[in-house]
Amino acid sequence: MLPQVAIDISFLISINPILLMTKRIKSKHKVDRRLGANIWGRPKSPYNSRAYGPGQHGQRSSAKPSDYKVQLQAKQKLKNYYGNLNERQFRNLYREADRRKGNTGENLVGLLESRLDAVIYRAKFATTVFQARQLINHGHVKVNGKRVNISSFKLNDKDEVEIKETSKQLSYVLASTQLKERDVPEYIVADHKKMTAKLARVPQFDEIPYPAIMEPNLVVEYYSR
Numbered sequence: 001m002l003p004q005v006a007i008d009i010s011f012l013i014s015i016n017p018i019l020l021m022t023k024r025i026k027s028k029h030k031v032d033r034r035l036g037a038n039i040w041g042r043p044k045s046p047y048n049s050r051a052y053g054p055g056q057h058g059q060r061s062s063a064k065p066s067d068y069k070v071q072l073q074a075k076q077k078l079k080n081y082y083g084n085l086n087e088r089q090f091r092n093l094y095r096e097a098d099r100r101k102g103n104t105g106e107n108l109v110g111l112l113e114s115r116l117d118a119v120i121y122r123a124k125f126a127t128t129v130f131q132a133r134q135l136i137n138h139g140h141v142k143v144n145g146k147r148v149n150i151s152s153f154k155l156n157d158k159d160e161v162e163i164k165e166t167s168k169q170l171s172y173v174l175a176s177t178q179l180k181e182r183d184v185p186e187y188i189v190a191d192h193k194k195m196t197a198k199l200a201r202v203p204q205f206d207e208i209p210y211p212a213i214m215e216p217n218l219v220v221e222y223y224s225r
Helices: 009-015 017-035 067-081 087-099 104-113 116-122 129-137 171-177 216-223
Strands: 141-143 161-163 188-191 196-199
Touching: 067 087, 067 104, 067 216, 087 104, 087 216, 104 116, 104 216, 116 129, 116 141, 116 161, 116 188, 116 196, 129 171
Parallel strands: none
Antiparallel strands: 141 161, 161 196, 188 196
16 A cells, blocks of 8 residues: 655645635635625636525525625725735724825725735736735745845835746746736836836725725725724
8 A cells, every 4th residue: 555645735836826826716706706796807707697695595685784794895805805814914904094194095005005915916927916925925026126025015116026037937927917807007117028017106096906896985984983
């Protein structure tokens, strides 16, 4: 009888990110149906053909949702869109947004769009925020010439982001730059030949290309209870 060999899944994923992507895609599809929206705008999302919740009772009509449920769902949609941030991370971002001058909802989405993983995604160096985070965690990204492996690293308009020289020919990075389903927004300056990007400015809410309706004002109401 052949001995069983334990396989380190994290090692396999580090070699082939497609393994992680497959798992993530299935998970994201569940999120879409649970939150009642195709939040990443993916053409293969099951929500496109089954616009109701998952499970045995997903198609049952329900009573009008409470204000709390509507606010909670708005928070979950925004939190999941940016790679399913944990509650502590998201709450801390809200607190920072609330401390700043101006509209708290606008401040919140501005902080989210200033994260390194969000800029990598917007610059089309990754097909999803999850893949952008993986690219950063594995040391493929530099900021101002220095390697940064923290996805939540906050960028300003003077920072230059670059895919590491030895990583510029990664097949999934090259494939991401060729995606036709989304464009690089105006507030991101991306050079796909040099594999560099900059956050030109912090965007306003109405500039951010969300594929589903996001309601940061309801997120503010949720945390203000």
